[in-house]
Amino acid sequence: MIVCRSAAEIEKLARVNALVARVLKELAAAVRPGITTADLDAIAEQRLREAGAEPAFKGYHGYPATICASVNEEVVHGIPSPRALVEGDIISIDMGAKLDGFYGDSAVTVPVGAVSAEAQRLLDVTRTALERAVATVKAGARVSDIGAAVQSYVEAQGFSVVREFVGHGIGTSLHEEPQIPNYGTAGRGPRLAEGMALAIEPMVNAGKPAVKVLGDGWTAVTKDKALSAHFEHTVVVTEDGCRVLTLPPDAAFEDRVSA
Numbered sequence: 001m002i003v004c005r006s007a008a009e010i011e012k013l014a015r016v017n018a019l020v021a022r023v024l025k026e027l028a029a030a031v032r033p034g035i036t037t038a039d040l041d042a043i044a045e046q047r048l049r050e051a052g053a054e055p056a057f058k059g060y061h062g063y064p065a066t067i068c069a070s071v072n073e074e075v076v077h078g079i080p081s082p083r084a085l086v087e088g089d090i091i092s093i094d095m096g097a098k099l100d101g102f103y104g105d106s107a108v109t110v111p112v113g114a115v116s117a118e119a120q121r122l123l124d125v126t127r128t129a130l131e132r133a134v135a136t137v138k139a140g141a142r143v144s145d146i147g148a149a150v151q152s153y154v155e156a157q158g159f160s161v162v163r164e165f166v167g168h169g170i171g172t173s174l175h176e177e178p179q180i181p182n183y184g185t186a187g188r189g190p191r192l193a194e195g196m197a198l199a200i201e202p203m204v205n206a207g208k209p210a211v212k213v214l215g216d217g218w219t220a221v222t223k224d225k226a227l228s229a230h231f232e233h234t235v236v237v238t239e240d241g242c243r244v245l246t247l248p249p250d251a252a253f254e255d256r257v258s259a
Ligand code: MF3
Pocket: 056, 057, 058, 060, 063, 068, 077, 094, 095, 105, 106, 107, 168, 199, 201, 232
């Protein structure tokens, strides 16, 4: 069953997802050559706990950290470590939080210093794939419209879509129904309805779609070792579209208040 949330529940989802977006923005801004993925994880956990929230991934099926930090050919679920980032890397930072009984989940992939033109294009295409996916969401649309939008755009750009991991419903659990693949034919699967909360998360490979999980039991990498990127928003379905709950705080507003 796919749950439709009340206005009060949606406000709780909005609060935790706004926190996730704010912390993710701070983490993205902290990315530079020399910082370690464990440093980013420590900032993330501190910021969530300061806000009265809990990391959602830590302890989830034994996952050991607050963020997933997936560098270069790592697709998702990279475990933070003393590995220092170097100029030219790309890093996906994925973070979930729980506040007042509700979950938030979002991911961004960012360049470390100057990156290759191909790496930058992969980031741009993956972010645009997420935007196109979000644009399909409205009451009455179908779950598979989301994946169809991702796959058609990504493949037209010469990249490939990961099949093994999917987006998901989200609410009082991190993962709820429905599963949201990033591929497929439009017009299939459950119909979306007002109040459904969805985490939409395309994973895009510069090479072939195949992935494998490393011996740590978590880190998914591309089999061909080509670069991979990942962006994720949590949204709530509305009558004529959706409300994106994980938009970063407005930079212009921050400039005004800090001026
Ligand atoms: N955003 C990912 C997801 O929704 C991250 C989960 S990491 C895990 O599946 F550790 F919680 F599994």
